[in-house]
Amino acid sequence: MIVFDRATGAPCVLSNWHVLNGNVGKIGDTIVQPGPYDDNNITLNVAGTLLRSHLGAAGDCALSKVQQRGYDRSVFELNVVPARMARVALGDKVVKSGRTTAVTRGVVRRVDVMAKINYGIPAGEQAIGCFEIGPDPQDVPADGEISKGGDSGSAWLIFDKGKATDIFAGLHFAGETNGTSDEHALACYPASIQKKLDFVLEPLTTAPTAVQIESIVPRRGYDAGFLGAAVPEPGLSAAQKRDAVNFGRGQTIPYTHFSVCLSAKRRMARYVAWNIDGSRMVALPRRGFSIDPRIDAKYQFGDALYLENRVDRGHIARRADVCWGPVAEAEQANRDSFYFTNIAPQHERFNQSSRKGLWGELENLVFDQADLKDLKLSVVGGPVFGTEDIEYRDALIPRSFWKMIAYLGKDDRLRCAAFILSQEKLLNDLESLDLDPFRIYQVSLAELARKTELNFDLLSDADIISRPELVTRPVGPESLVDTTKAVTEIRSERDIRL
Template sequence: MAAERRTSASPTLDRPATAGPEPPTAGYDPGFLAVPVGTPSLDPSIKDTAVRLDGSEVLPYTHFSLALSKPRRFAIWVAWNIDGGALKKLSRAGLDFVTDPRVPAEDQVDNDLYKGGSANRLDRGHIARRADLCWGPLPEAQRANKDSFFYTNITPQMDDFNQSRRNGLWGRLEDAVFEDVDVDDLKVSVFGGPVFQEDDRVFRGVQIPRAFWKIIAFMDQGTCKAKAFLLAQNLVLPESLDLDEFRVFQVKVTEIQKEAHISFPAAMTDADTLVVPQSLGERQPLESQADIDWG
């Protein structure tokens, strides 16, 4: 399925002609919390692989921004803000997954990966959750709802991914911080993305990520805190699309930086006070929300 790839070391994003409207440019707000939290920078090893828009590696949408990998065609990272006091409950009815008209089609994984009905067990999974983005004045929340369906915010997940007990915890992390912590102003900033590994299996010409990460930043009684999580899953492809096992771990922000080849501002690393064993193999996966250390 994969289209022929361009090999330029420093890709520049040209705006292709399109009949549809372009996404808005508000994007992730680094000043959303009382302590400014900027977006991550790409390590030199991958910096030249990012798709660029007007010279920038950051693509803005409503309430979120992301950096897109040209060789992998998925987001390297996605950053989004959640205003828990202004959330709107909006339907997804009538909204379709679409490619971003600002990004060349060959730089995005589109619906071709997911075709095939019940014979194809891959689903389209949001990195920035749709429900997280639907806040603010109604027109703004509606635009964020629509923007969440751009393929640049999507990665493949197994069809039973959302039925798993442990993934249920993964999907509730943002909700859990509001339930378990007295979050200042009911505002959090979240970062997430896939972990790209050289041995990720190929399906329909696309390397399928089998691990994901997420970091939640928030203010707790005037103190900035950052909590990082890693979801490791094992996909067997292409012979069969079976989910062998995946586990959710609480990790250090510095570990996410290493896995994702990115660097966060000092505000993020300074806000992470988690103490963990040196080896990931020595840790127990999270079994329930009660296992999360928000302190």
Template sequence: MTSDGYASDFLDIDLPLPAPDPARAISELAYPRFSVLLDTDRRLAAVTAVNIDGAQLQDLRRSGEWRLDPRVPEREQTGPAVYAGNDLDRGHLVRRRDPGWGSMNDARAAMEATFFYTNAAPQAAGFNQSKELWLGLEDHVLAYAETTDQRLSVFTAPVLDRDDPPYRGIRVPLRFWKIAAWRTDSGLAATGFVLDQTDLVDTSGGRFATPPLGAFRTFQVPIADIAELAELDLGLLPTADVLDRPEVRASGWRALSSREDVIV
């Protein structure tokens, strides 16, 4: 299978990759049905983008091993040394099942491609209700989109803040963002989320520790806020935000405790 990358016309609307500031050191990497814009200074993704066809998703067993991408110098990737001997997970940005659609062989190849370190970012280990919610947001939006054409384009990355705490030669991101976009009868619709792991990250003293009372926090947020946080040009996405609809009358950041709290 070719590594054709994210398709901007997947929703029959031109939806280009979010664009970082041209001054940033960015390497664009194409994989089967998804792309990664790697910030080579931070050694983490500034943007990931994946096309999901819910009507053709395959139910595949987990397969694939984490590995460095040979197209990128090792010094520009956050590799296995960062995750060794601590409570950091290699958090998938593009989820392993999202590009896993189409023929069985194509789906498996796409799923296994999600195990490149360029598609990972350090997340505090252990699951709680809010992190499980974060992992299920795309399923929730996809279920809603099934009333239309069962297709999504999803964009995910860490917020690469200048004040993120240093650890083993990188800076551990404290927040992550996600935007899901889909086609409706009236045009493009999109919604945005932020996961905050600030309370779970402590790198003081040169080591990683998990505070005992920390928790993940998940929010549905205005997409315009994500553009500002992540310093990205998000194109049409802010104007397609479901939180901007007059009938929603939602403002600011909405803390989520379950999928039923999500506005779509």
């Protein structure tokens, strides 16, 4: 079945993990069709490259980007182009066209099944969420088989009024085990595999392509003078400069409304600097994650780091923050925010535990409660690279993240508020606090510099913590925060100094 990558609109083959990836495959591998079981001339059969894959409760599924080929979107022998997705119910009639058994029909007889299948070493036994299909009694094949080995990756479609419809019912991945007389097929739910593989059924014809937008909206990156007062990016040490991935002559990579200082060694951003215009925000749908084609892939962690685990793709510059301006410009910023250069690996509890979403709402809180001259912010943030970060799949998962928010007050004075979200014990009295694994702290710029080894000296006169006279919104009356400390824990918004 032909689908389209949500991020780029590129046409892709939808099939199974065990067909396109398997135990020895990896993202970026060459995909051939016909495959080696059908044609040993595989060097002449290149059809694309493995883009994404997943094996787990959501399904046995994979995408291959179509390259060096044309394609026909209609399902072979069924002559219909899938345009909709179903959530099948008991009794639904379905049809598929498979490589081995050709066109066969079935009836959905079990839903919400967890099928345990042994995929060999190293994947081992996996529980795959799916539904079960039995033969349609009105059209049983001569040998009784509605699926056999080689049919994997077939698209089951809803069968109605004597023909296949354009409704995608499920992705075929398995049948009964050897020696079992109970003939049936197993298929993954479309919505589940779509969430994991991030594809759409229709080509992206309504929105301008990235190339079209780029010709209209140059990527100028972070604007240090955006507020009307200078908010420079942090200074790098000599070692950090050597580690930065250069873009032309610069040590930051420009995007739409933000710039990324990318660490070659850590393969993720050392920091991201972005501008927010709160008066010109545009609401846009999410896009798919992708490698930035302008930057060597060896400096970027792609989907392989995030598959089948509890590691989330965490935006450093929030996509909502950068989606402002004319629609074409906002759309390009939206897409840019999903490049892996702006993504850091975070444990899935990161967002769940960050004080009921306070970490993600810091910018909104500044807009709502600070004494702003204009609805504009400049923000710099990123992971804290530590010696005790968790090693996983060739990556080091940061234990802490930081954010510095700068704004101009109505008195025309620049102010900076810095925060750290961490698992580390930054205070001495943690025993008295709850056991939430992530805690938010408001810190001085000097403390932030100590933690990140970045230089914020040019902003020292704007530091709210070290210069109390800049505070226009003191901590709330019910807060227990000691405002004389350079590091204070933020348990609720009333603890924040702005």
